[in-house]
Amino acid sequence: MSNATLAPPTERTYRDFQRPLWQRVLLTREMAVIGALVLVIAYASLTVRNFGAPITYTYLFLDVAAILLIALPMTLIIITGEIDLSVASVVGLSSVLTGTLHQAGLPFALAALIAIVAGAVAGSINGFLVTVVGLPSLAVTIGTLALFRGLAVGLLGTTAITDFPETWRDLATSKIPGTPIPSVVILIAVLAVVFGWLLHFTPFGRGIFAIGQSKEAAHFSGVRVERTKLILFVLSGSVAALAGIYYTLRYGSARGDNATGLELSVVAAVLLGGVSIFGGRGALHGPIAGALLIGAMASALRLASVTSDVINVITGTLLILSVVMPSLLAWAQSRRARRRGKRRGETSAHAGANPGTAASG
Structure with missing residues (x-):
């Protein structure tokens, strides 16, 4: 079965907006993950000793x-259909x-700043190989994973x-x-506000979704596909370097x-958190809830x-489930739609073969 068959649909249709607003807001994968997070925390607080303590x-x-x-x-990179x-x-x-x-002998702040710049350079290497050379991001970042780890x-x-x-x-490690x-x-x-604004409230963010849905269509619509991806890889490297500084401290x-x-x-x-591995779909609050859900489960365990x-x-x-389930649901929905x-076709053919019966009905 091809990826085109397995990939869940990402395009928005008029049917998506036929439902009331509360359903479009609450009945989503992101809200399902948030609900699962609340349930896990509530259940662990009742059943796991010390889970409800503030220190936890x-x-x-x-x-x-x-x-x-x-x-x-x-999140932004995967929405474009790439990965890092x-x-x-x-x-x-x-x-x-x-x-x-x-x-x-360098002051810590200056050493940290240089490390963030090095992270941006690492991200630009990934972005260059993906956007200019045209290599697949999966292969590129697996290779640079080994390269950067070897350098470290x-x-x-x-x-x-x-x-x-x-x-x-x-x-x-201080607390508010x-x-x-903390x-x-x-x-x-x-940073979540900045990236959320960038993704959901700017033309740059709309270009990210357009690239994930169709790179060719986005290009002909005026989206600078290569530049957008390059910027995202640089941001990814910079934030990963920032995370490295936090990790060190x-x-x-x-x-x-x-x-x-x-x-x-x-x-x-x-x-x-509901971001499609095939690109074109996702919202930033979903991955935030997904990270907290994984952390809460690990802490309870x-x-x-x-x-x-x-x-x-x-x-x-x-x-594995987060990758497979959307595809299985899309496959089930397509089979149901075909049935x-x-x-309907059989009913129409039967009515055409028996016009008198259809008229009397």
Whole structure:
């Protein structure tokens, strides 16, 4: 079966707007994920010991902060029909650059700024290979994942840098006064507003959706397809580097293997949040809820003494389901529509063969 058959439809029709507004807002995949998040938190609070404690929510946000940050630009990239699997290695490379430069005598803020610029360069390499050379983003970012991870490990080896300013480390793990919510949530909220505005309220965002629905049609409509994708990959690299700085301060250690495998959780959160892997569909609040759902489940399972291997299996299962379920639903809907069309055709043919019966009816 071809991808065209499996891919769920992304185009908007008049039928999409026949429903009342409340149904179009509430009866969506994104709201389903938010509902699942509420149910998981409520159930875990009642059944898992200490899950409802404020400290649990503090560590929940600290643990998913890097995922939430990287998921913001990743959402926009996947909506265009591309993907960036190199983000976790950029986190590691940013961590190593920050630690190495600070150890060499640079102020921490300057070292962090250079690391963010390096992340933007890494993203531009991905974007150049995808948009100018014309290579598929899956192959490109798998290759650069190994490249950037190799650079990170090569720069630092198997050692770790742990000598960071206490002020910066405390800032990364500090809480909003009077709440159990970490201060890093403020940064995430600001970036979420920026990316949400960019995606949903600007011509640039409309171009992102147009590219995901049809790259050729978007091009002929005036969307600068290559430039848009290049910008998104640069944003992805920059935000991944920012996440790497947070990751370094959060754990107090710069290592070449930091955040290994994090891309799995990021992609799972984005797809679980209702973004179509085929492009053209998605909303930013869905991946945010998806990341929090994955984090809440992992936190509850850890408190229930479930091993990390089992948690990884569950995360992988969620990723597979988030990819497969929309395609299965689209396939079921198309079969149902064909059966209805066939029944209508048979009814029309029967009525045509028996005009007297149809008239008397």
